[in-house]
Amino acid sequence: MTDDLTTLVTGLARRAKDASRVLANATTAQKNAVLRRAAEALRGEPGDRVIEANERDMAAAQQMGLSKAMLDRLDLDRKRLESVADGLDQVAGLPDPVGAVVEERVLDNGLRVGKMRAPLGLVGIIYESRPNVTADAASLCLKSGNAVLLRGGKEAFHSNTAIAEVFTQALAAEGLPPEAVTLLPTTDRQATLVMIGLDGILDMVIPRGGEGLIRFVAEHARVPVIQHYKGVCHVFVDGSADPEMALEIALNAKVQRPGVCNAMETLLVDAALAPTFLPKLGAAMDAKGVEIHADDRAAAHLNGVKSASEADWDTEYLDLILNVGVVDGIDAAIAHVAKHGSNHTEAIVTKDAAHADRWLREVDASLVLVNASTRFNDGFALGLGAEIGISTTKLHAYGPMGLAELCTLKWVGQGEGQVRQ
Amino acid sequence: MTDDLTTLVTGLARRAKDASRVLANATTAQKNAVLRRAAEALRGEPGDRVIEANERDMAAAQQMGLSKAMLDRLDLDRKRLESVADGLDQVAGLPDPVGAVVEERVLDNGLRVGKMRAPLGLVGIIYESRPNVTADAASLCLKSGNAVLLRGGKEAFHSNTAIAEVFTQALAAEGLPPEAVTLLPTTDRQATLVMIGLDGILDMVIPRGGEGLIRFVAEHARVPVIQHYKGVCHVFVDGSADPEMALEIALNAKVQRPGVCNAMETLLVDAALAPTFLPKLGAAMDAKGVEIHADDRAAAHLNGVKSASEADWDTEYLDLILNVGVVDGIDAAIAHVAKHGSNHTEAIVTKDAAHADRWLREVDASLVLVNASTRFNDGFALGLGAEIGISTTKLHAYGPMGLAELCTLKWVGQGEGQVRQ
Numbered sequence: 008m009t010d011d012l013t014t015l016v017t018g019l020a021r022r023a024k025d026a027s028r029v030l031a032n033a034t035t036a037q038k039n040a041v042l043r044r045a046a047e048a049l050r051g052e053p054g055d056r057v058i059e060a061n062e063r064d065m066a067a068a069q070q071m072g073l074s075k076a077m078l079d080r081l082d083l084d085r086k087r088l089e090s091v092a093d094g095l096d097q098v099a100g101l102p103d104p105v106g107a108v109v110e111e112r113v114l115d116n117g118l119r120v121g122k123m124r125a126p127l128g129l130v131g132i133i134y135e136s137r138p139n140v141t142a143d144a145a146s147l148c149l150k151s152g153n154a155v156l157l158r159g160g161k162e163a164f165h166s167n168t169a170i171a172e173v174f175t176q177a178l179a180a181e182g183l184p185p186e187a188v189t190l191l192p193t194t195d196r197q198a199t200l201v202m203i204g205l206d207g208i209l210d211m212v213i214p215r216g217g218e219g220l221i222r223f224v225a226e227h228a229r230v231p232v233i234q235h236y237k238g239v240c241h242v243f244v245d246g247s248a249d250p251e252m253a254l255e256i257a258l259n260a261k262v263q264r265p266g267v268c269n270a271m272e273t274l275l276v277d278a279a280l281a282p283t284f285l286p287k288l289g290a291a292m293d294a295k296g297v298e299i300h301a302d303d304r305a306a307a308h309l310n311g312v313k314s315a316s317e318a319d320w321d322t323e324y325l326d327l328i329l330n331v332g333v334v335d336g337i338d339a340a341i342a343h344v345a346k347h348g349s350n351h352t353e354a355i356v357t358k359d360a361a362h363a364d365r366w367l368r369e370v371d372a373s374l375v376l377v378n379a380s381t382r383f384n385d386g387f388a389l390g391l392g393a394e395i396g397i398s399t400t401k402l403h404a405y406g407p408m409g410l411a412e413l414c415t416l417k418w419v420g421q422g423e424g425q426v427r428q
Numbered sequence: 429m430t431d432d433l434t435t436l437v438t439g440l441a442r443r444a445k446d447a448s449r450v451l452a453n454a455t456t457a458q459k460n461a462v463l464r465r466a467a468e469a470l471r472g473e474p475g476d477r478v479i480e481a482n483e484r485d486m487a488a489a490q491q492m493g494l495s496k497a498m499l500d501r502l503d504l505d506r507k508r509l510e511s512v513a514d515g516l517d518q519v520a521g522l523p524d525p526v527g528a529v530v531e532e533r534v535l536d537n538g539l540r541v542g543k544m545r546a547p548l549g550l551v552g553i554i555y556e557s558r559p560n561v562t563a564d565a566a567s568l569c570l571k572s573g574n575a576v577l578l579r580g581g582k583e584a585f586h587s588n589t590a591i592a593e594v595f596t597q598a599l600a601a602e603g604l605p606p607e608a609v610t611l612l613p614t615t616d617r618q619a620t621l622v623m624i625g626l627d628g629i630l631d632m633v634i635p636r637g638g639e640g641l642i643r644f645v646a647e648h649a650r651v652p653v654i655q656h657y658k659g660v661c662h663v664f665v666d667g668s669a670d671p672e673m674a675l676e677i678a679l680n681a682k683v684q685r686p687g688v689c690n691a692m693e694t695l696l697v698d699a700a701l702a703p704t705f706l707p708k709l710g711a712a713m714d715a716k717g718v719e720i721h722a723d724d725r726a727a728a729h730l731n732g733v734k735s736a737s738e739a740d741w742d743t744e745y746l747d748l749i750l751n752v753g754v755v756d757g758i759d760a761a762i763a764h765v766a767k768h769g770s771n772h773t774e775a776i777v778t779k780d781a782a783h784a785d786r787w788l789r790e791v792d793a794s795l796v797l798v799n800a801s802t803r804f805n806d807g808f809a810l811g812l813g814a815e816i817g818i819s820t821t822k823l824h825a826y827g828p829m830g831l832a833e834l835c836t837l838k839w840v841g842q843g844e845g846q847v848r849q
Contacts (some may be wrong), residue, residue, distance in 0.1 A: 381846035
């Protein structure tokens with residue numbers, strides 16, 4: 008059984024890798040035509056098949072007693088499918104990263120050198136219940152000239168299969184190898200293990216999902232992993248902060264969309280500002296239905312809050328819950344973030360330019376911010392046009408990954424016969 | 429024993445990681461002072477201790493019957509030590525990469541965003557017999573604000589220990605934690621295994637050495653590995669090439685320094701040019717003492733050459749040996765390189781702009797060249813000022829790695845109270 012799985016997964020991956028060599032040299036027009044064709048299909052009859060497949064997944068999920076939140080993630084209706092199709096058209100409209108040359112210069116010997124964006128090859132995506140990831144990931148990989156090997160969640164198996172078929176048909180119709188979008192036909196964990204062991208075939212794997220999935224992949228992979236890990240994001244209200252601005256940023260960071268990784272989980276406030284700022288914060292958060300877990304010093308200025316446990320400071324709630332702590336100045340705030348942060352998004356509210364500068368330099372996170380909401384950490388908000396996720400891995404890409412981050416930069420040099428002295 | 433080693437290596441790595449947090453915020457002046465102090469020490473009495481330690485290593489190596497080439501790599505005399513010291517001064521003179529902001533722009537909402545270079549943290553270097561790597565790696569990691577965990581070869585153990593001590597003393601003298609340069613006090617392979625398993629402590633590991641070492645590290649590492657792998661580099665003489673230029677580039681690529689990874693191992697020539705070009709190439713290579721292994725079509729135009737075996741096309745000779753093959757046009761040349769190249773350095777000699785463009789785009793190597801010698805693929809020749817090696821890994825850094833490549837790019841944003849709509 009395991010041997011069969013190994014043969015199956017390795018064979019599919021090899022064919023996808025072969026397809027990646029064709030994709031790498033596909034023209035922008037060809038790649039865009041595939042994306043627009045897939046979008047059109049999702050709006051038409053193949054889209055009906057996706058909806059039908061999703062209904063089967065939903066029925067099974069309800070029988071299995073999945074949570075309401077899980078069911079909502081899994082659900083695909085016409086409106087959601089239309090938004091998936093719009094996403095494909097948007098990716099088609101983005102500039103092609105492949106072949107772009109950056110950092111061009113002429114060396115003293117006349118050799119013109121630069122770095123050219125080139126596809127990575129075969130990208131693996133391992134994800135859980137959202138079937139729209141199938142389309143998002145496929146579109147970004149295709150546009151960046153990569154083939155993609157997808158391993159979706161078992162709850163969404165039929166939906167994913169129907170969506171992947173839309174892509175393989177669009178590829179074939181445009182004369183490109185359909186294997187460039189390959190969905191594993193099994194969600195067996197053993198198959199995932201084989202997939203992430205394909206050193207020399209799979210060029211990168213991105214796990215998208217809960218902590219358990221990411222840890223499993225990081226622990227067992229033999230190929231490079233870009234972790235898109237949890238966001239335990241902080242806002243530090245410095246002693247010099249404008250309290251109005253701090254309150255607005257804190258509210259936005261917590262409540263504008265609490266279920267995402269760039270939402271704030273912990274607010275730290277300088278002791279000097281705590282007596283005046285915290286009562287206002289408490290009232291404003293209470294009005295939005297936010298439950299506060301406070302340390303003792305913060306609790307002294309707040310009404311009806313819970314006491315924060317040690318584990319709370321490391322928790323990604325993804326919910327209307329907020330830790331609040333009082334710290335003695337920026338050093339203590341930076342130390343707290345170094346201990347409890349998850350290298351995701353960290354913001355300071357301050358009027359002190361030296362503190363702003365220290366925060367930007369000393370805090371280790373994929374996005375460090377001064378006087379702005381943590382919610383800005385995504386590829387759309389930062390102007391990438393699209394994103395495959397937000398990397399909390401420091402190598403290769405740190406922060407939102409768009410089309411450029413799905414490429415490598417190879418050196419290119421053009422001479423007139425230069426030799427080394 | 430294994431438990432003891434695990435405790436030892438993990439403890440040293442943790443202390444080095446703690447030191448990395450201090451190094452990350454050290455000023456440029458502090459870091460340069462450490463490098464200049466270490467250079468001065470190598471020129472003085474501590475340098476004598478390095479030479480003495482090296483004499484012990486050399487004596488033991490001679491007794492163990494190491495090859496002449498190995499002994500030469502291991503040997504450190506005053507002249508070589510002076511050149512190591514000069515290298516440290518040069519690194520001190522390079523711009524500090526840490527804190528530099530690139531790709532700055534202002535978003536529509538007024539948020540000023542960019543990417544700031546920041547150290548990776550703790551970098552691991554695993555290397556073999558050359559003791560100068562200890563100083564090179566330590567200097568580049570320090571300058572880029574990283575701590576370094578070094579595992580040198582057992583032949584150079586005493587030399588490496590003496591060099592590392594120069595750094596720890598220089599760090600302490602400048603008020604920085606000496607653990608920022610940590611040499612493992614054992615060359616036990618089990619200790620290496622522990623080291624490359626330190627996920628969450630070691631941020632990156634670079635194996636430098638032979639194929640066996642690199643494969644061992646790649647196979648067992650639980651931390652990101654940047655492979656500095658072999659160079660099976662090609663020069664393709666296109667049908668439109670200027671034969672004089674092609675000959676000069678081929679000679680330079682093969683004989684200027686045959687023992688390095690960016691030397692040419694295989695020359696491919698378009699069938700149209702073979703009858704006129706190959707006799708001249710053969711004579712020129714023969715005059716330089718180069719042994720040619722040719723395919724049948726090439727052998728028809730060459731005198732006194734060996735027949736190339738299938739394995740030859742994948743061999744990094746690092747010696748005065750050259751494979752020569754005849755191909756039918758650029759497609760066959762690109763296919764040959766895709767099959768036998770090692771993603772290192774690949775050059776075309778051509779007058780055809782379309783062929784030049786195809787070569788640059790379609791060939792997958794860390795440096796692709798038009799009308800220039802493969803020997804240009806190193807950090808010095810490409811203007812990086814220094815290099816820790818040449819990455820053949822596509823993620824993070826592809827090609828020569830200088831100070832910038834020992835850093836990550838974190839996003840930074842500065843606002844005036846912006847929140848997400």
